[in-house]
Amino acid sequence: MKNNFIFSIGLCLVATLMMMCTPQQSEQAEDTTAAVETHPQGQASVVDDVSDKNILQVAIGSEPHSTLVAAVQAAQIEHVLVNAGPLTVFAPVNDAFDALPEGTVENLLKPENKSQLATILTRHAAPGSYDVDGLKREATKGRKLYMATGDYLEVVVEGDKITVGGAEVVATVPASNGVIHVVSSVILPK
Amino acid sequence: MKTFIKINTLLIACMAFIATSCNQGGDSSNGALSSNIAEKVYVAPGERDEQYAFLSGGYSGNLTVYGLPSGRMFKEIPVFSQFPTSGYGYSEETKPMLNTSFGFIPWDDLHHPDISQTNGELDGRWIFANGNNTPRIARISLSTFETEEIIEVPNSAGNHSSSFITENTEYVVAGTRFSVPVPQRDMPIKEYKENFKGALTFIAVEPEHGHLDIKFQLLMPGFNYDLSHPGRGKSHGWFFFSTYNTEEANTLLEVNASQNDKDFIAAVNWKKIEEYVNNGGGKKMPAKYAHNVYDESTHTATSTMKDEVLTVDPSEVPGAIYFLPTPKSPHGCDVDPSGQYIIGAGKLSADITVHSFDKMLAAIDAGNFDGDAYGIPIIKYEDVVAGTVQSGGLGPLHTEFDGKGNAYTTFFISSEVVKWKLETWEVVDRQPTFYSVGHLMIPGGNSRKPHGKYLVAMNKITKDRYLPTGPEMEHSAQIYDISGEKMQLLYDFPTHGEPHYAAGCDADLLMNNSKKIYRIDENMHPYAIKSPSEAKVVREGKDVHIYMSTIRSHFTPDNIEGVKVGDKVYFHITNHEQDFDVPHGFSMIGQGTSEILVMPGQTKTSLWEPKRVGVWPFYCTDFCSALHQEMQGYIRVSPANSNIELSWSLDE
Amino acid sequence: MKNASILMIVGSALLLGLFVFPMWNIRLGAPQYPEPLGIDIHINGLQGESEFDIQNIDGLNHYIGMKVLPKPDEMWEFSVFPKVVLSMAAIGILIGALGLLGKISSVWFLAWFVIMGILGALGIYDFNLWLVDYGSDLDPNAILKLVNPDGTPMVYNPPLIGHKKLLNFDAFSYPRLGGIMLGIGMLFSLIAFFIGRKATLKAN
Numbered sequence A: 001m002k003n004n005f006i007f008s009i010g011l012c013l014v015a016t017l018m019m020m021c022t023p024q025q026s027e028q029a030e031d032t033t034a035a036v037e038t039h040p041q042g043q044a045s046v047v048d049d050v051s052d053k054n055i056l057q058v059a060i061g062s063e064p065h066s067t068l069v070a071a072v073q074a075a076q077i078e079h080v081l082v083n084a085g086p087l088t089v090f091a092p093v094n095d096a097f098d099a100l101p102e103g104t105v106e107n108l109l110k111p112e113n114k115s116q117l118a119t120i121l122t123r124h125a126a127p128g129s130y131d132v133d134g135l136k137r138e139a140t141k142g143r144k145l146y147m148a149t150g151d152y153l154e155v156v157v158e159g160d161k162i163t164v165g166g167a168e169v170v171a172t173v174p175a176s177n178g179v180i181h182v183v184s185s186v187i188l189p190k
Numbered sequence B: 001m002k003t004f005i006k007i008n009t010l011l012i013a014c015m016a017f018i019a020t021s022c023n024q025g026g027d028s029s030n031g032a033l034s035s036n037i038a039e040k041v042y043v044a045p046g047e048r049d050e051q052y053a054f055l056s057g058g059y060s061g062n063l064t065v066y067g068l069p070s071g072r073m074f075k076e077i078p079v080f081s082q083f084p085t086s087g088y089g090y091s092e093e094t095k096p097m098l099n100t101s102f103g104f105i106p107w108d109d110l111h112h113p114d115i116s117q118t119n120g121e122l123d124g125r126w127i128f129a130n131g132n133n134t135p136r137i138a139r140i141s142l143s144t145f146e147t148e149e150i151i152e153v154p155n156s157a158g159n160h161s162s163s164f165i166t167e168n169t170e171y172v173v174a175g176t177r178f179s180v181p182v183p184q185r186d187m188p189i190k191e192y193k194e195n196f197k198g199a200l201t202f203i204a205v206e207p208e209h210g211h212l213d214i215k216f217q218l219l220m221p222g223f224n225y226d227l228s229h230p231g232r233g234k235s236h237g238w239f240f241f242s243t244y245n246t247e248e249a250n251t252l253l254e255v256n257a258s259q260n261d262k263d264f265i266a267a268v269n270w271k272k273i274e275e276y277v278n279n280g281g282g283k284k285m286p287a288k289y290a291h292n293v294y295d296e297s298t299h300t301a302t303s304t305m306k307d308e309v310l311t312v313d314p315s316e317v318p319g320a321i322y323f324l325p326t327p328k329s330p331h332g333c334d335v336d337p338s339g340q341y342i343i344g345a346g347k348l349s350a351d352i353t354v355h356s357f358d359k360m361l362a363a364i365d366a367g368n369f370d371g372d373a374y375g376i377p378i379i380k381y382e383d384v385v386a387g388t389v390q391s392g393g394l395g396p397l398h399t400e401f402d403g404k405g406n407a408y409t410t411f412f413i414s415s416e417v418v419k420w421k422l423e424t425w426e427v428v429d430r431q432p433t434f435y436s437v438g439h440l441m442i443p444g445g446n447s448r449k450p451h452g453k454y455l456v457a458m459n460k461i462t463k464d465r466y467l468p469t470g471p472e473m474e475h476s477a478q479i480y481d482i483s484g485e486k487m488q489l490l491y492d493f494p495t496h497g498e499p500h501y502a503a504g505c506d507a508d509l510l511m512n513n514s515k516k517i518y519r520i521d522e523n524m525h526p527y528a529i530k531s532p533s534e535a536k537v538v539r540e541g542k543d544v545h546i547y548m549s550t551i552r553s554h555f556t557p558d559n560i561e562g563v564k565v566g567d568k569v570y571f572h573i574t575n576h577e578q579d580f581d582v583p584h585g586f587s588m589i590g591q592g593t594s595e596i597l598v599m600p601g602q603t604k605t606s607l608w609e610p611k612r613v614g615v616w617p618f619y620c621t622d623f624c625s626a627l628h629q630e631m632q633g634y635i636r637v638s639p640a641n642s643n644i645e646l647s648w649s650l651d652e
Numbered sequence C: 001m002k003n004a005s006i007l008m009i010v011g012s013a014l015l016l017g018l019f020v021f022p023m024w025n026i027r028l029g030a031p032q033y034p035e036p037l038g039i040d041i042h043i044n045g046l047q048g049e050s051e052f053d054i055q056n057i058d059g060l061n062h063y064i065g066m067k068v069l070p071k072p073d074e075m076w077e078f079s080v081f082p083k084v085v086l087s088m089a090a091i092g093i094l095i096g097a098l099g100l101l102g103k104i105s106s107v108w109f110l111a112w113f114v115i116m117g118i119l120g121a122l123g124i125y126d127f128n129l130w131l132v133d134y135g136s137d138l139d140p141n142a143i144l145k146l147v148n149p150d151g152t153p154m155v156y157n158p159p160l161i162g163h164k165k166l167l168n169f170d171a172f173s174y175p176r177l178g179g180i181m182l183g184i185g186m187l188f189s190l191i192a193f194f195i196g197r198k199a200t201l202k203a204n
Helices: A002-018 A022-029 A055-060 A063-075 A078-082 A094-098 A104-108 A111-122 A132-140 B002-033 B037-041 B270-278 B357-366 B507-511 C002-019 C053-064 C077-100 C107-136 C177-203
Strands: A087-092 A125-127 A155-158 A161-164 A167-175 A178-183 B051-056 B063-068 B073-077 B114-118 B121-131 B136-141 B147-152 B171-175 B198-205 B212-220 B224-230 B238-244 B262-269 B283-295 B300-312 B321-327 B330-335 B341-346 B351-356 B369-373 B376-379 B385-390 B396-401 B406-411 B416-421 B427-432 B437-441 B454-459 B476-481 B488-494 B502-506 B536-540 B543-551 B554-556 B559-564 B568-575 B584-588 B596-598 B603-608 B614-619 B632-638 B647-649 C024-030 C033-042 C045-048 C162-166 C169-175
Touching: A055 A063, A055 A078, A055 A087, A055 A167, A055 A178, A063 A078, A063 A087, A063 A094, A063 A104, A063 A111, A078 A087, A087 A167, A104 A111, A132 A155, A132 A161, A132 A167, A132 A178, B037 B488, B051 B454, B051 B507, B114 B502, B121 B502, B121 B507, B136 B171, B147 B212, B171 B224, B198 B224, B198 B238, B198 B270, B212 B270, B212 B283, B238 B270, B238 B330, B262 B270, B262 B330, B262 B341, B270 B300, B321 B341, B321 B351, B321 B357, B341 B357, B341 B396, B341 B406, B351 B357, B351 B396, B357 B376, B396 B437, B406 B437, B416 B437, B437 B502, B454 B502, B502 B507, B536 B559, B536 B647, B568 B584, B568 B596, B584 B603, B596 B603, C002 C077, C002 C107, C002 C177, C033 C053, C045 C053, C077 C107, C077 C177, C107 C177, C169 C177
Parallel strands: A087 A178, B212 B300, B224 B330, B321 B376, B330 B396, B543 B568, B559 B632
Antiparallel strands: A087 A125, A155 A161, A161 A167, A167 A178, B051 B063, B051 B502, B063 B073, B114 B121, B121 B136, B136 B147, B147 B283, B171 B198, B198 B212, B224 B238, B238 B262, B262 B321, B283 B300, B330 B341, B341 B351, B351 B385, B369 B376, B396 B406, B406 B416, B416 B427, B437 B454, B454 B476, B476 B488, B536 B543, B543 B554, B559 B647, B568 B603, B584 B596, B584 B614, B614 B632, C024 C033, C024 C169, C033 C045, C162 C169
8 A cells, every 4th residue: 555655656756757848848949930941042052963054053163253153142143043034144254343443342242232232233134045146136136135124235246246235245155044145344334 | 545545636636737737838838839830831630721722733724722721732623624533524524625616625724713703802603714725714613613614715826814804703804815817817927017916805704603605805906915804993894904025026025025115004994895895886707616514413514616706896996995004024914902003013124013093094084195006095104103113023923912001922033922012112021932933822812802811922943842753843832921011931832733823712712612412313414313223224226325323332233235346335324322522433444535433413424435345344443432342343245246135234 | 277287288289399390319420421420300200410311321321231211101100109199299288278277187187297108118119129120130141240249240229318339430319309399398297287286285
């Protein structure tokens, strides 16, 4: 009988320990934003080594475009460049950024100037896929190129030289979601 | 001993107290957990979802039914595509549903479902959907979840700015994407400009049974008509269509249709045109189109070929149509719950354009236009625009509303949903989508009274959201909770086919009207049998009609002899169950069609053309009961010249 | 005596409720039948609680070899019981009226109650006989022949009253409004007797 009594007390203790509600506490520890944080990066973070490279991947792989890539990342518009598109991107080389007045790039890369930087970069992208022939056709038909910001840029062809909004196209690289034209200068608003 | 009991009782009481107090602790932590995202989409086993969502299946040709917030798929409703799962488009009764002026077309591209409305609010009677490729409009019953009617749309091609309804379901509207020669004829493609026409078709919906009949076709200029929505409330009586390719290009539209700085939203005063037509206006034109109606009492569809359509030339109804300039190839053309604002989402633009219905009327009154296009007055942009939303996103496509003064627009290129305020046009919130969102849906979000708790974003690109399944994956959708100031991403779920658009409503609107069985005593199918004793086999030349019944777990008859090679054997199967969710299936070896699934009280017919001598089995394809595997039968097939008499039996 | 007689008339009249409302109900619930199948037992026949319940119960029962549920003309009870009830109600109302006129004493009320009680007991006994027969007289060629752990054939009669587990089904058997009205009516006749007797004793 005494044993029974001790057993009862023991049972009570076990019960008390069990009732410390540990499972609930661990659930509480899970943050409410878990669903979002599991994959916060968006399409630019998709890992894919097999498909043709998209505009962002081409740019990242190109040493002369390191400033552009840094700017795209600072402006947080990577996802636009991996979108299904099609997009035509005029990609200024590092020298083009260097040619800007001193301090311009550093200033634009500051977080508070993010939207200004995004606008400048978006002015380098046109919805649609315009290869060299496409650009020439626009020039022949006297049509301006409609950019993602809503601006229109003039395409001028002089012999083999093509300029868009005053920036000379020095090379053209096809990408899976559009075309990259490497340009020698940054296209600034008039 | 007594003491021991007392102490033991005390101990038990102590345990009970701890247990209770701990439960309370659990409850309070549940309170804290209510903000947990998982809990918001968790519908416990046996519990049911709050809302229905009907997602278009795109190139599957069908409509899928999901629950919100769980994202669970409940059903795929066959509409424009043959569907072996039920035998739709394979059974003799449903083959006529897919008849068109081009013959039997077993597939289409289903885009934009829209639920019927009364006084601008969802009434849950029917859902309409468009077939994009071979232009058709379907009406689906929301009590049986079956396609009841399909009408072909003549003079149309790429039936895209469809199938939206007016606020009392007076009309379901079908606008053409491609402009084409009207009537069709052999002509050079280059002569597109000024020769091709874009037909906007107003199909009257008979109020009691929902039967469809083309009231009139408006033959508009040769633009592309993309999406449309009805006016509601104050703008009831008008319909708005977005256009692109106002350049009237016929090649490389990617570039050539993106030239104009502004395209149009066409504002159509359909009440005025209706009046014109009712007074004898319009011109009857020969046109061939199919009208297919499924009758629930005979469980059978009939197809009728029509030969005439009433067309209206816009120039003959002055004051009925106006163009509202809208930047850059607008896709979505959405009207807010009050009917005051018409939202045009220029898909190549960064901004969203909002037109004001009141300003439009004032501009029309003032008569001060910016010229015309093919005789249709163009209202000055400044005179009609109420505001623009400087979104900061790229590629706006489609907008819906929550009924609390907010609008939600999808952005394809920047992969996001942007929430903004009507009238102040300020952006309140933005959330990424995964990836490249097309349309979004808020249940009732396209009515006077949105049921705005959840938002479903339907994405075009899936990439790495789920375990990979080869190069092609189901598209992905996301559910957001929009009850708060900020949108909250709750859940990802895969969808079937390609959802282009969706409609949704509260579960209460439909669940109590959902049919459980068809009454056998109301079955008017000409080959139905009301009792197994009526089962028989009848030969009419080469045609053999088998009047068969099913009940758990046998066919009556299940042994049939006297069928010959070269016969056409029609199995008319009546399911005598009158019990919810007890269909029986039927399939026959070597049959060139699909199985059929026969609902309780229904009769369906399956055709079999035996080609080989032998004894061939058939069986029930639906696991109907514990003795489902016993539910089978044999048919003896004799040579064509055999003189074996027809005979049939069950357990003799 | 006036009150007692009125109570007697009302009590007897309550029997007529059996012609409007079901007397008894048997309900069968199972996981695959979230809306249980139900049989309402009326004085003159059986009726499904939902329209096709009888058909569906018969459909399920054929697996275990039970007979189909009887139609009104297949059981003498469904033609005799209405006559008995109607007669008893008429007699009750008559003796109540006679009591009201002071022609008879309240002992008649008790007599009516006793007779009604005997008839009721017989009815319940008969009902139970039928339940047992229905649940145990099984087709020897039944699809499923189940035996109890002790080897005896399993029987499926629903309980006379209360709950019983029959395979995967939960069977519930309870009186419905008609049966309850019958009970109240009989109680009224008994109360009428006591009130009447008290009044008579007082008067004397």
